[in-house]
Amino acid sequence: MIRKNILKSMILAALAFNASAQTAQTIKPKYFKDNSTGKLYWNKKLPVYIWVSTTPDHxxxxxxxxxxxxxxVPFYxxxxxVNFIRSKNAVDPVTKEPVKPLQEVMLEVYADGVAPETGVTFYNGFRKYVNATGKVFYGPYVNFNxxxxxKTSGVESIFYSINSSPFEVYHTEKKLSTQxxxxLKFFASDRVGNAGKVQEQIFTVDNTPPFTNLNVNGITDEKAVSFTSKMYFNMVDSIAGLKQTYYKFDNGNYVPYDGASIPFSALNEGQHTLAYYSTDNVNNQEPEKKFDFFLDKSSPLMAADILGDRYIANNIIYFSGKTKLKLTAIDNKVGVKVVKYAIDNQPFTTYSNPFYLPSISGLHSIRYYSIDNLDNQTTGVTGVGYEEYKHSVSKVYVDLTGPTLSHEIIGDVVIRRDTMLLGPNNFIKLNAVDPESGLQKVTxxxxxxxxENDYTTPIKMTQKGVHxxxxxGYDNVNNRNVAAFTFISDIEGPELFNFFTVGSISSKQGLEVxxxxxxFSLAGTDVLAGLKTITYSINGQPAKLxxxxxxGFKPNTKYTIKIVGTDYLGNQSSKEVSFLTGK
Structure with a gap:
């Protein structure tokens, strides 16, 4: 039996410890006494020697x-x-007799030979992605904890190393902001020097969004495309890898890109905007990109004109052998690529210049079509891919001239130096006749x-200056003639002047006396149309020329004279003059 007061455990192990540059191999076994609980923790790797003494101090x-x-000697x-150093029966320290009832004396020592368990958590809302080869990726600026x-003595320190740097003591969460x-290596040691196995996490931080490139096959310099054009994306993300590409047209909703051609033929013809962006597997998102384009769904407009001799006899038109057919194709947006034509049942050939019409009497068929620079093709009303021009030499009337145009001016007209002046009372009346297919409209x-404005009633110009x-004139087969003339619009009245034959003798109530x-004399000038008349009215009396x-003014009277000037176009201006007379 060993007395409690003479038992003392002596630790013969020492620990050399440097917390700032540790590895799992440099952590040495040691012991630890928890002063708050009095418990003694002993590393199971350390030897134990038992010394006895009659006093507590040595x-x-x-x-x-x-x-x-x-x-x-030693033992482990x-x-x-918990382990115990035991005495079978407790002895009273005074009487030196066993304590009744009998009881053991047990001195505790806590053996600890198990290293801490260490884990890592990546968080702060960023996405983790593992590819098919097992490589791990995290999104931008990920934090780790x-x-x-x-289980026994408690954790003393956690150590970590990034990319082979010296191990450091871990205190708080770390942000990995660099791509x-x-x-990442890490382990922990407990308070008696048990060091855990170094664990390792290998991963990549991806801060870079994908890059999306739009390809358009079949586009003009003015960014016009046809419904036969092809649009598709090339996407690149060299780190975590592409997750998805999204796109939308105009104000529509974003839809995922399926990797094929982007469908846009259902859009209306006109201006459109394609917006798009991509995301990668850790949710890096590319800034939205936009592409503005014009969708050209219209084929060229075509017209056929008859060129050459023709004459009329007995209400029948005859074409001579010199008559040619001129084909015109117009595409205002992207331009015409080629025009093809065929006469009767002959093969199609490329059109370059007007060609002779058949001179054989009877019904003939001229087939033609055009293709613009986006490969839009003329389609006839029958949907067969071409239009037809049919004529019978003995019956068909071909109208090649537009209406005959003329105009007249309603109201008095002033001519100055070969230039026509029009005023507020003048109207332009238009006349047109077409003895062939008939008049369609005048603009x-x-x-x-x-x-161009449609003409319905005589027109008036209300803005001054040279115009x-x-x-x-358009006939019913859209032949057009043009006529023009220049005029000056004068909408301002004359400039008026007044003079007194003698000077004023005084002033009173703000008026000259x-x-x-x-x-009282009057005068006026009009630079354009010229002064026609001046009238005046004294104190509200009827106007006089x-x-x-x-x-003939009366003494001691107030006079107000209203003056009106008129030019040769009817433009007027006016002014009032007030004064007093003395004796």
Whole structure:
């Protein structure tokens, strides 16, 4: 039986410890006493020597006599967790007699030979992706957190190393903001020097979004495409790999790209915007890109004109052998690529210049079509891919001329230096006749504007200045004639002047005072149409035509004279003059 007060465990192991540059191999076994609980934790790798003493402050004798001395001096703790140094019966320290009832004396030592378990967590909402080869990717600026647990003495430190850097003590979460490949190593040690196995995580941080390139086959310099054109994407993501590409037209919803040609033939002809972007497997998203284009679904417009001799006899038109057919194809957006034609049942040939019409009497068929630079092709009303021009030499009337045009000006017209002046009372009346297919409409425009206005009633110009007036006549087969003339629009009245034959003698109530024998003279100028008349009205009396100086004013009277000037186009201007007369 060993007395409790003479038992003392002496630790003969020491630990050299540098927390800033550890590896699992440099962590040495040690012991740890938890002062808060009094528990003693002992690394199972450390030897145990038992010394006995009669006082609590020093060791006196080493216990080394044992029936199994080979394993007792020193001995090693065999049981993970609590171990006991025992005395079978407790002895009263005063009486030195066994305590009744009998009870054991057990001194605790906690053996710890198991290293902590360490784990890592990647978080902060970023996506993890593992590819088919097992390679791990994380999204931008991922954080990692290390955690360790120990069942006995408790975790003392967690260590980590990034890309073969020296191990450091882990304190708080770490952010990996730099893109690239990473090897993260980590382990933990407990408070008695058990070091866990170094664990390793190999992964790549991807901060770069994908790159999407739009390819368009069949496009003009002005970004016009045909419904026969092809649009498709090439996508690149060299790190985590492409996840998905999305696209939309105009204000529609985004849809995933299936890797084939982008369907757009259902769009209406006109201007459109294609928006698109891609995402990778860790949710890096490319900024939205846009492509503006014009969808040209229209084939060229075609017209056929008869060129050459023709004459009329007995209401029948005859074409001579010199008559030619001119084919015209127009495509305002992308331009015409080729025009093809065939006469009767002959093979199609490329059109370059007007060609002779058949001179044989009877019904003939001229087939023709055109293709624009986006391969849109003329389609006839029968849907057979071409249009037809049919004529019978003895019966068909071909109208090649537009209407005959003329105009007249309603109201008085002023001519100055070979230039016509029109005023507010003038109207332009248009006339057109077509003795062949008949008049369809007359249109007009001012000053070279491309928009033509349909003519219905005589036209008035309300803006001053020099103007060019163009008008157009269309017959029922859309032949057009053009006529034009230039004029000056004068909408301003004359400039008026007034004079007193003598000067004022004073002023009163804000008005000048003149002698009652004063004379009042008027004058005016009009640069364009010229001054026609000046009238005046004194104090509201009926207006009179001004011809000479006005006299006969009464003394001590207030006069208000209203003056009106008129030019030869009917433009008027007016002014009022007020004054007082004295004696």
């Amino acid at each position: 060791a006196e004798q080493l216990l080394q006599k044992s029936s199994n001395e080979k394993y007792s 703790l065999d049981t993970e967790g 290390l955690q360790a647990t120990d 690239g490949n990473y090897t 007009y425009s001012f000053d070279g504007k491309l928009i 060019t007036f163009e008008y157009f 003149y002698p009652s024998k004063v004379g 001004y011809t000479t100086t006005v006299n």
